[in-house]
Amino acid sequence: GQNIDQPTEMTATEGAIVQINCTYQTSGFNGLFWYQQHAGEAPTFLSYNVLDGLEEKGRFSSFLSRSKGYSYLLLKELQMKDSASYLCAVRDSSTDKLIFGTGTRLQVFP
């Protein structure tokens, strides 16, 4: 079975750094995705990790440890527009299904 957990809600201040964690237990693993989603809209692709380590892309970075079943998304220099839900999703190695985590609602305050 699949079990992908994230904190439900987080708050942070504009200009700060926030780390959103994702832990997973899956039967087959072929990469982990992070998406940003604003209410009523489609998810927007942020990052993809398939090997251990850190992937940096501007203000956003994503880390993966396959042995620990753990990933995090790091957001730097937070802006008000970063207030959104952040979803991690694991790709199943045999079916290519994307299974989403519980999602984290981030609120950025001035």
Place this chain on the structure above:
Amino acid sequence: GAVVSQHPSRVICKSGTSVKIECRSLDFQATTMFWYRQFPKQSLMLMATSNEGSKATYEQGVEKDKFLINHASLTLSTLTVTSAHPEDSSFYICSALDRGWERSYGYTFGSGTRLTVV
């Protein structure tokens, strides 16, 4: 880039009627399409996987007779919610898999359909 067009974006229907949602891949062939449902303040829940030319595979707990999926061509998949009830009100979203697309590592999402059953 890869684009998936999903229609309608919003629909209100009466209880007991059926609603069809379409997803079209505009500039690529989607051999596989995934259908998700999202309730307010929750994450995306996978409902089913459709492959062109074959029967859809449904996730546990999803009624295949209620949520009819057709993937008759490489660019079109449809989800029909039959005999809709208020508890079917949700945000439905499709995702097309294009294994040749590198930017988003293959997954392109439709813009979603907000279904309200009254």
